[in-house]
Amino acid sequence: MAVARDRVVRLLMQLERAACRCPAHSSTFHQAVPCTKRETDYAFEMASSNIRYGEGVSREIGMDLRNLGARNVCVMTDSNLSGLPPVKAVLESLAKSGVPYKMYEGVRVEPTDTSFKEAIAFAKKGAFDAFVAVGGGSVIDTCKAANLYSCHPDANFLDFVNTPIGKGNPVTGALKPLIAVPTTAGTGSETTGVAIFDYEPLKAKTGIASRALRPSLGVVDPLHTLSMPTRVAANSGFDVLCHALESYTALPYHCRAPCPPDPLNRPAYQGSNPISDVWARHALRQVATYMKRAVENPEDVEARSNMHLASVFAGIGFGNAGVHLCHGMSYPIAGNVKTHKADGYNVEHPLVPHGLSVVLTAPAVFSFTAPMCPERHLEAAQILGADISRAKRADAGAVLADTLRHFLFDLKVEDGLAAVGYCKDDVPALVQGTIPQERVTKLCPREHSEDDLTSLFEASMKLY
Structure with a gap:
């Protein structure tokens, strides 16, 4: 009987090992049977910014900010976009709703730690209560960083930057509302909590990743991509x-x-x-x-x-x-x-x-x-x-x-x-x-x- 029990135990252990479908044992994906040791994660979280889509929805941004009670808004873009229809549409919406704003046009295409810091300095000095980013991923990512560090004025730049370049500290404090208006169809930055930049000392890209960075609202106006x-x-x-x-x-x-x-x-x-x-x-x-x-x-x-x-x-x-x-x-x-x-x-x-x-x-x-x-x-x-x-x-x-x-x-x-x-x-x-x-x-x-x-x-x- 003891021998039989040992065989049963061995068989059950073999079956348990076979049931583990992580890549160490099989190429099958998403067979979420727990491994015998809890070394790997067992759950995932699904999160995204709120998204509003439709031709001409940029005209609603002024109303959104007015509804938020915003009284001092930072609008970020780059010099190439500043005179084009997407930015004009947003500024007209702010003016129509009587929302005060200041413009920052110094965003660098493919931003660096230096260009991030310049935008952060502008945001800290302005003491803004809301942000609007109009542009591609470079603009939206720069605006995320400006929002983050202006809300954490005592943080060192590398505190939130991903390891091993930075410390990768979690973001625990609340950020200001950020409305992202993408003008390119690529980065998806209006949906994510990631801000990417070139870290010049190492000549390599890195970034900041936190759900706290996600824009409050992504305003996806397909008319903007025509430019x-x-x-x-x-x-x-x-x-x-x-x-x-x-x-x-x-x-x-x-x-x-x-x-x-x-x-x-x-x-x-x-x-x-x-x-x-x-x-x-x-x-x-x-x-x-x-x-x-x-x-x-x-x-x-x-x-x-x-x-x-x-x-x-x-x-x-x-x-x-x-x-x-x-x-x-x-x-x-x-x-x-x-x-x-x-x-x-x-x-x-x-x-x-x-x-x-x-x-x-x-x-x-x-x-x-x-x-x-x-x-x-x-x-x-x-x-x-x-x-x-x-x-x-x-x-x-x-x-x-x-x-x-x-x-x-x-x-x-x-x-x-x-x-x-x-x-x-x-x-x-x-x-x-x-x-x-x-x-x-x-x-x-x-x-x-x-x-x-x-x-x-x-x-x-x-x-x-």
Whole structure:
């Protein structure tokens, strides 16, 4: 009898181990059976800004601020947008509702720690009771930081910046209301609690991530996207594409370590989860249907409106699930740019736009991650137009990578990192610039080493 009981116990233990579906034991996603030890998380939180969508909704912002009782509003934008219809519409709305405001037009496209600090100084001096950001991700992220530090005037700049560059302290105090008015269809920053910038001392991007940073309201007016130049529309769309792909293939939430000792410590980027998956898949379908039209014809209101919505959908998805290697590797690509100046961007400094820096590594990255969740990679390829009827699980990486290359070629994307000024000798610096991006790279479903990153950068030097 004792022998029989021992056999039963051993069998139950084997079954328990087999039931654990984290990547250490299987590639199946979202089988949220607890592992025998509570080392990984067991829950996820779903949060997003309130979103208002519709043609002309910018006209309502003055009423929103009046309803909030705002008496001293900071309106942030960049110099390129300050004279364009989106900003004019917002300012007219404020004037009509009798809402006092001050303008800050000094936002830098692809902001740095220096440009963040300049905006923060303006916000602290102004003692504002509400903020409005009109622009792309650079403007909205800068406004988030200005709001945060003006409400925490005694904090040092690195206190809230992500580790390992900063201290990564949680944000515990309340922030002022922030209304975000996105003018590009890409970053989804109107939905997220993340503010990204170039940290100049390390020539690498980092950021601040906290649910407290989420705008109080995202006012998504599709008419604003009609002013986007063609290449800005393309690069913004690539950000949507990678937000959807990365969040859908990220490490599942219940396999992310460590398990937080307090809900306050649960990160904004938690890993893929069943709710974020819905948003990511839908965003990917929108990209497949509308992106080429939106880039090729700036007057295609239907296409540009739907890409604006796709940006919101992907933002809600990745704002909770997170992104992984494409974004982690993109930060040193953008931060180490030497001479490349992107078409369609009226800036004096060298620039590899964020969406472009993200998508250039996508074929190599998804070829690398496919073995961990091949079904998801094949599904993504199918949504983007690939015939997967005869594809095997082992083909997933190659199928998605080829599908992405065709997509990028059709949209006239530069032929890899070499086309934006990088060479093989730059790879070590790019790898070292990726290492500090642990906040996102740890959500890659496949473990990776510096040698793996080296191979991925080398594979991305040429796309076609």
